[in-house]
Amino acid sequence: MDNRxxxxxxxxxxxxxxxxxxxxxxxxxxxxxxxxxxVGWSGNGANPILFAMLLTTEVYGLWALGILAWxxxxxPPAVRPPATPDRKVDVYVCxxxxxxxxxxxxxxxxxxxxxxxxxxxxxxxxRPEMAELxxxxxxxxxxxxxxxxxxxxxxxxxLPRTDGDLVFVLxxxxxxxxxxxxxxxxxxxxxxxxxxxxxxxxxxxxxxxxYDVGRHEQSMFYRVICPGKDRHGAxxxxxxxxxxxxxxxxxxxxxxxxxxxxxxxxxxxLLRHGWRTRYHDEVLVQGLAPHDLDSYLLQRDRWARGNLAxxxxxxxxxxxxxxxxxQRLSFFASLFAYLAPPMRLLLLVTxxxxxxxxxxxLKVSVLALALLWLPSxxxxxxxxxxxxxxxMRIPETAHYELLTMEIYTRALRCIVKPSRTAFKVTPxxxxxxxxxxxxxxxxxxxxxxxxIGAGTVLRLLDLAGVGPLPDLPGGIxxxxxxxxxxxxxxxxxxxxSWAVGRRRQRRLVYxxxxxxxxxxxxxxxx
Numbered sequence: 001m002d003n004r005x006x007x008x009x010x011x012x013x014x015x016x017x018x019x020x021x022x023x024x025x026x027x028x029x030x031x032x033x034x035x036x037x038x039v040g041w042s043g044n045g046a047n048p049i050l051f052a053m054l055l056t057t058e059v060y061g062l063w064a065l066g067i068l069a070w071x072x073x074x075x076p077p078a079v080r081p082p083a084t085p086d087r088k089v090d091v092y093v094c095x096x097x098x099x100x101x102x103x104x105x106x107x108x109x110x111x112x113x114x115x116x117x118x119x120x121x122x123x124x125x126x127r128p129e130m131a132e133l134x135x136x137x138x139x140x141x142x143x144x145x146x147x148x149x150x151x152x153x154x155x156x157x158x159l160p161r162t163d164g165d166l167v168f169v170l171x172x173x174x175x176x177x178x179x180x181x182x183x184x185x186x187x188x189x190x191x192x193x194x195x196x197x198x199x200x201x202x203x204x205x206x207x208x209x210x211y212d213v214g215r216h217e218q219s220m221f222y223r224v225i226c227p228g229k230d231r232h233g234a235x236x237x238x239x240x241x242x243x244x245x246x247x248x249x250x251x252x253x254x255x256x257x258x259x260x261x262x263x264x265x266x267x268x269x270l271l272r273h274g275w276r277t278r279y280h281d282e283v284l285v286q287g288l289a290p291h292d293l294d295s296y297l298l299q300r301d302r303w304a305r306g307n308l309a310x311x312x313x314x315x316x317x318x319x320x321x322x323x324x325x326x327q328r329l330s331f332f333a334s335l336f337a338y339l340a341p342p343m344r345l346l347l348l349v350t351x352x353x354x355x356x357x358x359x360x361x362l363k364v365s366v367l368a369l370a371l372l373w374l375p376s377x378x379x380x381x382x383x384x385x386x387x388x389x390x391x392m393r394i395p396e397t398a399h400y401e402l403l404t405m406e407i408y409t410r411a412l413r414c415i416v417k418p419s420r421t422a423f424k425v426t427p428x429x430x431x432x433x434x435x436x437x438x439x440x441x442x443x444x445x446x447x448x449x450x451x452i453g454a455g456t457v458l459r460l461l462d463l464a465g466v467g468p469l470p471d472l473p474g475g476i477x478x479x480x481x482x483x484x485x486x487x488x489x490x491x492x493x494x495x496x497s498w499a500v501g502r503r504r505q506r507r508l509v510y511x512x513x514x515x516x517x518x519x520x521x522x523x524x525x526x
Contacts, residue, residue, distance in 0.1 A: 014389045034372050152254075265310055304338050
């Protein structure tokens with residue numbers, strides 16, 4: 001992974017784990033003390049509904065910090081186990097409607113893999129040009145009569161038609177590095193090993209999910225969270241860039257098809273049947289990230305609906321008692337993370353109601369504000385930044401929570417009633433014109449910007465003595481603090497709106513500079 005993915009202060013904490021752990025412990029202990037005070041002594045005279053709304057977001061914030069500390073406590077370097085040359089490996093490249101240029105790059109990467117293997121192009125689009133492309137790239141072409149269960153069904157249809165011991169699953173846009181299989185095959189000396197997942201990294205650094213060159217929205221997940229999950233025996237298949245035991249899949253009846261998050265669901269089913277999983281923290285595949293807003297939102301919506309639907313199945317971490325306690329907590333934390341954007345929405349709505357109604361969610365003195373609330377906020381933010389080890393900054397967290405808070409809030413219904421929407425492949429090409437056409441897709445961002453922006457302006461007028469809103473109880477402290485918090489949140493909302501509105505993406509196909517031997521033939525030369 002590009003070294004530029006990590007911030008300098010994050011790199012410091014990555015090299016010095018003891019200051020990191022000390023900061024996390026202090027923040028967590030202070031947070032527990034603060035919440036104890038909040039529950040017991042800050043509610044007198046406060047609006048009970050607003051009190052509960054704000055307290056819910058604060059409890060979730062401390063939970064999220066604790067889980068991040070648990071995952072980030074240590075991050076050992078990846079060590080390649082010795083590769084054994086006697087395992088038969090098949091490479092599955094799954095495709096539906098991706099363009100030929102994308103498939104061609106992936107098949108070229110597969111052809112360059114140094115470990116002996118057979119590449120299969122699994123075409124759910126039944127396109128004649130894909131058969132020709134597979135033949136040209138030295139791959140075998142497989143298709144089927146229908147598209148039942150989308151990608152999961154595509155893989156299941158191929159399993160009985162191939163005979164490899166291991167299957168390297170790749171999305172159509174994920175190009176493997178030559179030594180990818182050499183790095184992973186050795187894990188399967190363990191006869192109960194089912195899945196070895198590797199990080200997803202992306203070569204289009206101007207995508208909708210990139211903060212900067214080398215750092216994208218999933219950087220912290222793959223560099224911090226996944227190594228933590230590996231320590232707990234809870235690494236899971238992330239859809240692509242994973243080496244999987246074909247025999248393990250067949251033993252559980254194939255890839256799970258009950259949800260549109262077949263990877264997460266299948267992993268828990270494998271673990272329930274006594275198989276093991278690992279995470280190898282080394283970038284071995286380069287993919288194509290969603291480079292326009294529509295594709296990004298479509299992909300995140302599918303992930304949220306599919307993963308949250310697992311709560312309704314026997315594989316739910318709340319019900320799967322065959323998992324170890326650490327595995328159950330790890331998987332529950334993964335699903336509970338989808339609450340972060342809805343919690344930001346709840347916080348924004350709470351602030352908006354305070355601005356407009358003049359009711360307060362807590363009653364505090366200036367001393368309590370300075371000695372309890374402010375240190376709790378600063379410690380939580382500082383420890384969170386440190387525990388992210390430089391792969392996530394606070395403004396970036398806010399930006400992507402704002403982008404996804406509508407689709408993740410809508411997806412919460414899948415916890416009790418899974419969506420029946422069909423699996424939709426993330427487009428590999430697409431334009432982003434920016435402006436109002438992009439911004440109007442973020443309905444809740446616009447709503448919160450108007451709610452908080454107008455409320456803040458009116459509160460500032462009220463502070464000047466000419467505002468029409470009801471007075472805020474609590475004297476000058478509330479009259480100053482509430483609009484100040486409004487300005488802070490309004491700035492975040494406007495930054496996200498500006499980033500979405502000004503973004504332009506006109507490139508459909510990514511090209512790279514390189515040198516290759518070429519032969520020219522004239523028609524009349526023979």
